[in-house]
Amino acid sequence: MSEKPVVSEELIAAGLQKVFGLNEGEDGDFTFREPITLQDGKSIHGVTKAEISEVVARLNEAKVTTESFFQWGSEAEFSLVSLDSIGAFDRFFEDKEFPGQGENPVTFKIGRPSREFSAYLLCLFSENPLLLKSHRHRMLLNRVRSFSEGRTAVNPARYRRPVECDSLFEIFSESLRVTTLRITSTKARSDFELLANSFLFHAAYNTDAAARIGLDSMFRPQAIQRVRRTQTGSLDAPRQTYDADLVHHYLMGVAAEIPLLEYLAYYHIAEHFFEKIFNEDLVNQVRSGITDPSFSARRNKDIQSIIKIVTKIQRQVKDEGGVNEQRALQLVLDRFVNVGRLAADLDTYDATLVDYYAGNDVPFAGASKAAIRGGDEEAARASIAKRIYKVRNALVHAKEGELPKYAPFAHDEELAREIPLMRFTAEQIIIAQGKVL
Known part of the structure; x- marks a missing residue:
């Protein structure tokens, strides 16, 4: 089992500053000099200290945590890695939801990371400065920063889906091109990892599109620090x-x-x-x-x-x-x-x-x-x-x-x-x- 990931307000704040170049105010809020304007006219000014605290509290409430997933009483979120070079799994299952049936239904949803999981990934940027030096991460930063270049409306054709974001965490999530599996149940469970692997088998059996639970290699320092x-x-x-x-x-x-x-x-x-x-x-x-x-x-x-x-x-x-x-x-x-x-x-x-x-x-x-x-x-x-x-x-x-x-x-x-x-x-x-x- 991987070591328990470290999540804190300080790490999230540092990650936001490294990725977005935000300014920290005296009240602990982080803001852009000028807001990001999305194609629907919505503006994102930054992120508040209260929102960061709320996200950290939610992550720390998780009953099971690894580098690849967080598990609460009746839900869990798993980072997925596509097992083919062209990302067939991500494309096939993008934003799909599979509602459960029976007395205690379990629902599976595949899509971009939640606000909480995105905040955790920001912590990885804070802990590993070398993550920002690799070629893949420069591409990531370009996608993230394209939201705010010129502070003009974003062209949705550049993204895998129309951009609908309500917070800076969601902008980061949209830019990551990371896929997660979220599982929710009507009752508390302790077997979410078993459920996740069962879903992945079911998906591969029926579609030949394979993925595994795991953190994308872009977030692994050892994969970046090649000799x-x-x-x-x-x-x-x-x-x-x-x-x-x-x-x-x-x-x-x-x-x-x-x-x-x-x-x-x-x-x-x-x-x-x-x-x-x-x-x-x-x-x-x-x-x-x-x-x-x-x-x-x-x-x-x-x-x-x-x-x-x-x-x-x-x-x-x-x-x-x-x-x-x-x-x-x-x-x-x-x-x-x-x-x-x-x-x-x-x-x-x-x-x-x-x-x-x-x-x-x-x-x-x-x-x-x-x-x-x-x-x-x-x-x-x-x-x-x-x-x-x-x-x-x-x-x-x-x-x-x-x-x-x-x-x-x-x-x-x-x-x-x-x-x-x-x-x-x-x-x-x-x-x-x-x-x-």
Whole structure:
């Protein structure tokens, strides 16, 4: 479960100032120098301190809160993320309501965020200044600010529906292009998340338009703080060529919107070398045995020791249906990955990650801690290999009754913290295969 989101009057006020450039008066109200005039002639002058207080009180009354939804006694609101690149779900279900039936009807409504949820998203802007620096957020700010450019009537053709706003929160909501699912019941319930997921299944089953509960990636700092090793203006031409298959897996990982797909794309880069490296290791073990000064081809026990090496590995391959993947992964890391560089890449991306891996397991995978810094490199690679391999297994194996296991979307936040380790490992593997131009 995600951490409980922080909502306060101060954060909302800061978000309003960052997004709209409002002026704060002595009475705590926030106003434009000139009001926004909508196409229906209505004017929006700003937002009052009383309205902000009312919204915060409403959010704090929620019985369950996560980064993706707020739940009250008889209603809840969920942020949705469309699971296709063209937003088919958003377009198909835009502003649709599905009334419930029976003695205790439950109604589902899909549309723009409520005033309360919009205020929460404003808090995210306040907490994460980098949100305002990404390309997507510049587009968002342009949409928001277009309401007030010139303080003239807004052209409704520029928006997904005729603009009907009664407050500044609704203007922000209209500009976000974020979709939420609101569920209301005639009686108090505690199973709104179950109801939401049931509706999403029902919708996908009947329309092939899929969405999930979750916060849009634009509001996730980690999705924005990609490692930028250089500015575009100083980017050099490549000095090496790289294996096309590896590059394609890497590009798939970089482009993936779903953490599971991103992780597995990078894992496949390491997996590409498993059989080759594993077989080379077997050959080296046999060669080491027969070239050892103590070995004699005349002694049966020496010949038998070599046979045991081969037989043991062949048995492992037979039992596992292939090479021993965890062993192969470690061999690949031993061959291609510099632990010091890996730690430096992680520090550049997020200075907390190396300590996080050293101090935290991965509960959904049963993966243990990985000490990347402070010990010898061989031990570090061994712990990294175990962690990566167990996370991978949790993603591809989901048999009922087996614990621990990965739950799609529910564990995405935990999985997202594992992706940098896998990505930077994969990058070193690709670079190690490069050939000078």
